[in-house]
Amino acid sequence: KRLTSIPAFRAERPKMGHLGFVPTMGNLHAGHVSLVERAKRECETVAASIFINPAQFARGEDLDKYPRTVEEDIEKLKRAGCDYVFMPSVAEMYPSGITLDIPDQQGTFIEVRGKSHQMEGIIRPHFFRGVATIVAKLFNVTTPNVAYFGQKDAQQCVVVRNLVHDLLYDIKIVVGETVREPDGLAMSSRNGYLSPSDREAGLCLYRGLSAAQRLFAQGVRDRARLHAAATDAINAEPRVKLQYVSLAHPRTLEELDTVGPDGAILAGAIQTSSTRLIDNVLLGVPDGL
Numbered sequence: 169k170r171l172t173s174i175p176a177f178r179a180e181r182p183k184m185g186h187l188g189f190v191p192t193m194g195n196l197h198a199g200h201v202s203l204v205e206r207a208k209r210e211c212e213t214v215a216a217s218i219f220i221n222p223a224q225f226a227r228g229e230d231l232d233k234y235p236r237t238v239e240e241d242i243e244k245l246k247r248a249g250c251d252y253v254f255m256p257s258v259a260e261m262y263p264s265g266i267t268l269d270i271p272d273q274q275g276t277f278i279e280v281r282g283k284s285h286q287m288e289g290i291i292r293p294h295f296f297r298g299v300a301t302i303v304a305k306l307f308n309v310t311t312p313n314v315a316y317f318g319q320k321d322a323q324q325c326v327v328v329r330n331l332v333h334d335l336l337y338d339i340k341i342v343v344g345e346t347v348r349e350p351d352g353l354a355m356s357s358r359n360g361y362l363s364p365s366d367r368e369a370g371l372c373l374y375r376g377l378s379a380a381q382r383l384f385a386q387g388v389r390d391r392a393r394l395h396a397a398a399t400d401a402i403n404a405e406p407r408v409k410l411q412y413v414s415l416a417h418p419r420t421l422e423e424l425d426t427v428g429p430d431g432a433i434l435a436g437a438i439q440t441s442s443t444r445l446i447d448n449v450l451l452g453v454p455d456g457l
């Protein structure tokens with residue numbers, strides 16, 4: 169069932185019972201579907217949202233060309249067992265308005281300080297403020313019991329866990345594993361931007377992360393060797409530019425010299441000629457993210 173306004177969602181919420189919620193920006197792929205299917209197994213009712221959040225885009229990023237495929241998305245959600253799809257308008261979600269120019273923004277925004285400036289935050293300093301703000305708003309409307317996020321966006325999982333902890337939301341966060349194409353490329357709505365050559369070149373990111381993962385499995389724990397395994401594979405591909413490789417503690421996001429008992433997130437970002445790609449693997453994180 170489509171709910172296209174906040175009052176419409178709130179009117180239905182009492183009927184939903186124990187609710188699993190999957191926030192998305194649409195253009196759904198098997199990664200999104202896996203989260204919905206998991207929510208369906210674990211909750212009485214499942215709601216997904218499709219909302220392209222302006223606050224997490226900077227000027228010059230792809231807000232205007234972000235793929236919009238609502239009818240196909242709704243078909244996929246239905247097949248995955250989703251009961252409700254929430255598709256609010258920008259005006260409703262940002263009642264004080266929203267401009268991409270942060271100094272000119274009006275209204276209320278949420279920052280998860282200490283977890284938003286590393287990794288993705290280096291390249292996209294506005295990004296997690298936008299994410300935390302929209303996730304809080306969506307939680308306030310949908311009041312889920314459980315919310316599902318993908319490990320593909322590992323830092324986002326850490327930011328959301330901190331948001332829930334600090335703002336005292338009574339919501340359980342579940343992280344689903346990254347769904348990949350058969351050749352290893354992590355599924356992403358932005359993969360549609362890739363030319364065939366960029367698509368092939370982009371595989372170097374997961375190739376590098378996987379090489380480090382194999383070293384870790386052989387007992388390697390020191391940063392230099394794990395980091396080099398990832399960056400060497402990326403630097404060997406002339407068609408992409410390495411943005412960062414991070415070996416960080418899975419909760420504090422502090423860069424590690426050695427991987428200890430809590431394990432690590434090994435995350436990377438590259439720029440191809442058509443789009444940027446991010447990916448990560450977990451190295452010995454006992455309970456996942």
Ligand code: AMP
Nearest residue numbers: 192193194199317318320321346347355
């Ligand atoms: P997005 O629509 O890109 O904002 O993603 C919505 C949710 O799907 C987020 O929690 C993402 O982490 C998750 N997601 C995106 N790509 C994948 C993937 N390849 N595997 C699993 N989850 C994913």
